[in-house]
Each structure stands twice: as C-alpha cells, then as structure tokens.
Amino acid sequence: xxxxxILDKILTLISTMFALLGIFILFWxxxxxxxxxLKSINLEFFLEDPRPPGIEGGGLRNAIFGxxxxxxxxxxxxxxxxxxxxxxxxxYSRSSKLSNFVRFIYDVMLSSPSIVIGAYVYALFVxxxxxxxxxxxxxxxxxxxxxxxxxxxxxxFKLVPNFTKEAAYALGAQKWRVTVYIIWPYVRTGIxxxxxxxxxxxxxxxxxxxxxxFNNMFFELNLFKPMATLTVNIFNFAMSPYENWHKLAWSASxxxxxxxxxxxxxxxxxxxxx
Amino acid sequence: xxxxxxFFVLYNEAKLSINKFSFNFLFKExxxxxxxxxxGFVPIIGTIxxxxxxxxxxxxxxxxxxxxxxxxxxxxxKNFFRTAIELLAGIPSIIYGIWGLFVxxxxxxxxxxxxxxxxxxxxxxFNGEPFGIGLLTASIILSFMIIPFISSTxxxxxxxxxxxxxxSAYALGSTRFxxxxxxxxxxxxxxxxxxxxxxxxxxxxxxxxxxxxxxxxYKIPKNIYEPTITIASSLANEFTEATxxxxxxxxxxxxxxxxxxxxxxxxISRILLLRFVK
Numbered sequence: 001x002x003x004x005x006i007l008d009k010i011l012t013l014i015s016t017m018f019a020l021l022g023i024f025i026l027f028w029x030x031x032x033x034x035x036x037x038l039k040s041i042n043l044e045f046f047l048e049d050p051r052p053p054g055i056e057g058g059g060l061r062n063a064i065f066g067x068x069x070x071x072x073x074x075x076x077x078x079x080x081x082x083x084x085x086x087x088x089x090x091x092y093s094r095s096s097k098l099s100n101f102v103r104f105i106y107d108v109m110l111s112s113p114s115i116v117i118g119a120y121v122y123a124l125f126v127x128x129x130x131x132x133x134x135x136x137x138x139x140x141x142x143x144x145x146x147x148x149x150x151x152x153x154x155x156x157f158k159l160v161p162n163f164t165k166e167a168a169y170a171l172g173a174q175k176w177r178v179t180v181y182i183i184w185p186y187v188r189t190g191i192x193x194x195x196x197x198x199x200x201x202x203x204x205x206x207x208x209x210x211x212x213x214f215n216n217m218f219f220e221l222n223l224f225k226p227m228a229t230l231t232v233n234i235f236n237f238a239m240s241p242y243e244n245w246h247k248l249a250w251s252a253s254x255x256x257x258x259x260x261x262x263x264x265x266x267x268x269x270x271x272x273x274x
Numbered sequence: 275x276x277x278x279x280x281f282f283v284l285y286n287e288a289k290l291s292i293n294k295f296s297f298n299f300l301f302k303e304x305x306x307x308x309x310x311x312x313x314g315f316v317p318i319i320g321t322i323x324x325x326x327x328x329x330x331x332x333x334x335x336x337x338x339x340x341x342x343x344x345x346x347x348x349x350x351x352k353n354f355f356r357t358a359i360e361l362l363a364g365i366p367s368i369i370y371g372i373w374g375l376f377v378x379x380x381x382x383x384x385x386x387x388x389x390x391x392x393x394x395x396x397x398x399x400f401n402g403e404p405f406g407i408g409l410l411t412a413s414i415i416l417s418f419m420i421i422p423f424i425s426s427t428x429x430x431x432x433x434x435x436x437x438x439x440x441x442s443a444y445a446l447g448s449t450r451f452x453x454x455x456x457x458x459x460x461x462x463x464x465x466x467x468x469x470x471x472x473x474x475x476x477x478x479x480x481x482x483x484x485x486x487x488x489x490x491x492y493k494i495p496k497n498i499y500e501p502t503i504t505i506a507s508s509l510a511n512e513f514t515e516a517t518x519x520x521x522x523x524x525x526x527x528x529x530x531x532x533x534x535x536x537x538x539x540x541x542i543s544r545i546l547l548l549r550f551v552k
Contacts, residue, residue, distance in 0.1 A: 008449035012346055018338030019347070019355055022425075025418055026362045032377050033369060104544075111472075111540045112280070112533060113479025115506045119513070119529040120280045204366020207481040207506070211513045231368050235482065238372045246376070253369050264364050268357070 030257065037254020040247040049219055050233075053242035060252055062219040063228040069221075070134055070213055070229055071203050074141035079195060081142075082149030087179055090157040103154065106147040117143050118208035126212060134220075134227035137213025141202045148201060152194035156187040193267040200263035204256055206231035230256055284530040299527060305492040307517075312524035314505070314531060316492045320409075321504040321532070323495070324484060325477035327413035332420045333470055339421065340428035341454055356429075363422035371486035374415040379406040379487060382414075387499055402497035405489065410498045412488040416480055420473040427469035431462040468546030475539040479532065481506035505532040 044059050051058030089099040118140050125136040160183050168178045184191070214226040215236060230252045237249035302313025343355050383406030394400035435458055443453045459466070489501020490511055505528050516522040 004449050004452065008451040011341070011451045011454065015338040015342040015346055018335045019342035021335065022339050022362065022421060023355070023358050026358050026365075029365065029369065029373050032373055036376075107544070108537060108540055111475050111479075111536060113481065113506060113536055115479070115481040115509050116280070116284070116529050116533045116536075119509060119526060120283055122513070123283050123286075123526070200364065204368060206366070206368045207510060210510055214514065231366070231482075234368050234372055235485075238375060238486070249372055250376075253372050256366060257369055260364055260366060261361060264361060 030261075033250070033253050033257050036247075036250040037257075039250070041251045041254060045248075045251055050217060050237075050248060051244070053240065053245060055244065058244070058248065060228075060230065060233060060248055062216060063230045063233045063252065064255070065219070065221075066134065066213070066216070066227040067203060067229045067231070069223075070137045070209070070227060071141065071199060073135065073138035073223075074145055074202060075195065075199060077138060078142035078145035078149060078198070082146050083153055083184075083191070085146075086150050086153035086157060087183070090154065091175070091179060091183070106150050109143070110147040110151065113207075114144055114205060115207040115210075118211055121208065122211045129224075131224070132212060132214035132226040133224045134213045135223045137209045137227065137229070140208035140212045141205060144205060144208060145198045145202050148198040149194050152197070153187070153191065156190040156194070157183060160186045189270055193270050196263050196267045196270075200260045200267075204231060204260055206235055210235070280533065284526055284533060299524070300531070303492075303494070307521050310518060310520050312520070312527075314524075314528050316494055317503050317505040317508045317528060318531065319494055320488070320502040321478055321506070321535070323409060323502070324413050324416060324488070324504055325474055327409065327498070328416035328420060328477045329470060329474055331414060332417035332424055332473060335417070336421050336424035336469075336473075337428060337466075339425040340432060343425070344429050344432040345450060345454060345458075356426075359422045359425060362418070363426070367419060367480060367482040370415055370419055370483040374411065374483060375407075375486040378415065379411055382406050382411045391499075399497045402499045405499045405501055407487050407489040408499045408501040409488070409495045412484050412504075415483050415487055416477050419480060419483060420476050423476055424469050424473040427472060428462075428466060431465040431469070432458055435461045464546050464549060468543045471539055471543035471546060475536050475543060478539060479506060479536050481510050485510045505529075 046059055046064065047061055048059035049062045050060060085102065089102050093099045093102075121136050121140040121143070125139060126132055164182055164186065165178055168182050173181075209229055209232050213229060213232070215232045216226045216228045218228075220227050234249045234252050234256075237245035237252075240246075299312065299314050300318060301315050302311075303315045304311045304313050305316065306312070339355075339359065343352060343359075347355055383404050387404035387406070387410070390400055391402065391404065439457050439461065440453055443457045448456070484504055485507035488503060488507050490503050490507055491501040492503055493500070495502045509525055509529055509532075513522075513525055516525055
C-alpha cells in the first residue's frame, strides 16, 4: 500500500524537477545572451561596419541590413506560393488523395535538414553563376519557409465554417470570389501571425545561408553579390579567435534573440485577440 | 516538385564521387582533401552517435515535462510552462551554438567531464581527457534543442486519451503514478515512439549548434568526450573551402546521404504517429 504512494510522490517530484529544468535552461541561455549582448550594444553597433580583428569598436550595420533584406525577399517569394498552395489543397483540388500527398511532401520538406537545402540551392544557383549572392540566400530561406506557411494556413483554412462558404456560393459567387472575399479575410489575423512566425523562424537560420549568400565585410546592397547576415556573422565571429569579434557576435545574438522572442509573444497575443 | 528535384540535383552533383568511391564511401574512414581520398564513415557514425545520445538525454526529461504539464501542473501555471517550452523551441540554433561554445563548453571541461572521469572512469567509454568540445557536449546541447519538440508532441498525445479512461482509473482509487503508467502511457505507446523518432530526425539534421561544439575532427571517438564530426557540420565547415571537383562532389554525396537518412527517419515517425492523426 505504502509503496504506491511513494512511487506517486517520486513521479511527481521527478517530473516537476524536469519541468523546472526546462525553464532553467531557457532562462540560463537568455541571461547569458542578454548580459553578454548588452555589454557592447550601442549606437555604433547599428551604424558602423565591422572592423578588422584587434581593433575595438565597429558594428554590424551591413549584417543587420543584409539579414533584413534577405529575409524580406524570402517572405515575398514564399508567401504567395504558400497561400496559393494552401488554398489549392483545401478548396480546388478534386481528390483528397492528391491534397494529402501534397501535405505529405511538405511535411517531408519541413523535416529535411536545412543545410541540405543550402547545398541544393548552391548547386542550382551559385555554381552556375560562379558567385555567392544574396538572392540565392533568399531562395534557400523561402524553400524552408513555404512548408511552414502552408502548414499553418492549411490548419486555418479548415476552420472556416462551411456555411459561410455555402452562403456565398448560394448567392452565385464564383470560386475565386469566395476565396478572396470570404476565406482569406476570415483568417486574416492567422495569416499575419503565420507570416510573423515564419519570419522569426528564418531570421535565425544560418545553415542554408553559409554557402548561398555567404558573407561580406562591407555594406552591400547588390542582390547578386555576397551579402552579410547576422547569423553567418555570429558563426564566423564566434569561431574566430579575436576578442572584439566575439563581442560583436554576442551583440548580434542578443538582437536576434530579442527579435525572435518579441515576435513569438506578439503572435501569441494576436492569436488571442479575435 | 521541389522535393523530387532536391533528390535529383543532389544525386547529380554527387555522381562524380559516387562513381569514384561507390558504396565503399559509406564505410571508409579516410577524409583527405590533399590526396583526394574521401570516405564518409566518420561523419556518418558521428551523426548517428550524437543523435542517439541526445535522444537518450532528451527523452526522459521530455516525458517528465509532458507529464508535468498535462497531469501535475496547476491550471494557472500551465500556460506559463507551455509558453516557456515553446520559446525554448523558438531560439535559433545558432544561439545554442554560441552559448554552447562560450558558456557551456568551459563548464563541461572544468567541472562535469573531470567529475565523470573521476567517478565513472572505470567504464571504458567514460575514461579519457576532458576536451570540453566533443561528442558529449554536442549531444547535450542537441538534447536541449529537441526537448521542446518531443515534450510538446507527448503533451498532445496525452490530450487524446479519453477522459473517461482516466476518470475510471482514478475512481478505482489509483494513484497518479498508476494512471500514467497503466492508462496514459499504454494508450499512446506507439505515438511516443513516433515522437522519439521525430526528435531523432531533428537531431540528425541539426547543423549550427553542433558545428560549434563538436570539434570537427575526422576521427571516430574512443570515448564520449572526444571531438568528432557530423555530416551536417562537415558540410557547414568545408563547403566553401572545397577546391577540387571531387572534394565538392564528395560533400554533395554526404548531403545526399543525410537527406536520405532524414527522409527514412521521417517516414518511420510518420508511420508510427499515423494512428493518432485524424
């Protein structure tokens, strides 16, 4: 009789401990990133390009801009494809078998390693043109992003009540009108959150950018040239032996973590709103 | 379509190396860019070892967290814990990498590994030098990253168990332990395996965090502290340095292998979880 109670207590204790461990790891990482990142984040960080090793100061203006540009272009490529294929598999496709097959393929892509996608884009867009380019980085990111958007939107579209659609059809609306005026507006906030979340997700991606957009020590706006990004810079600077580059790497990490957390919490807030 | 083209493009790029080294590539230990001799055995073994070790660390913890969130935690704290676990999943892998390198590696090197060597050193694989960077550290960092995925999958599985089952068990006077052990877990057993495999798929493809802390050495580790290399980290490190065609092609061969492994692992997890998908 007693042993049952003791087992129960032990289980409760262990799982509580593990849950606290999870929280502990989260706050441990956040603490280190914030403490180390804040040390060298200042106006200079946003306004200057990195300096050569050994010279104090410098910033990551090039990388901040690079990350923003590459990610935004990736969103611009990925979003229409994502929303159209989600619409297709929910509304247009005639056989649910085909839809499920498409869903399956997207799930596979969701779980395939991002570095492999980098290698793929390298073979297609970097090797033939013989130069790393920002645009190929955006492409790699968009390939990662499409399945994420599709998956969220797919769930959302299923939530649209059938009678709303049927009411529109009964009024004689064509299919595209129902899609554009009924279905899309119905899930408006959902679409916004899915963009935000996938944006946050790919802003932190590094692996597919290593050999597509590569890196650049200078400020660059040409999409067909290599462009610096925050994440690749974190990788290069942290692996380098120079103290001042380590500092820049921490500041860049700080920036990314803050961004990701804010977007995550914001989208959570948006979901609760409607 | 993109998916199929990934398959063919990778295969096409790897052809040169596949023709030259054939299947022996998978079992050859040498990786020598100077002599142009390439074999993928070490990174493949490294990938398998790190992922399996990380699952061994992550699974019990994830199960504990899942049990806590779905059964033990008071309602008003539930959301807090859920959000925290999801945020843990949201942190980009590069952050785990830099944190692992600058914060976690010194702790492993100066405290944890010497401690393990001292107290468990009599077992072969626990004996060695504390490197800091290496197999053990990489697996632990990896396990931090996959804990959120496994635990949230298990929480969802638990929520599928009909409440009647639980209530009847409680009504018979079972303790919480007995309900979890004899009602919840048996009901979703297959799904739990699926969630483990899903975590495995994540661990196999993870690049950045591992690259920082694995050490990137082409050597089969003799104990759990030694540095080694994984497929993903060798790609990340050497892709832009590959000077000869056969070198690059061998890297594509590795990418191809990685793609196949993760695809197969994904299929297994899918089959196991299929029963629980509506």
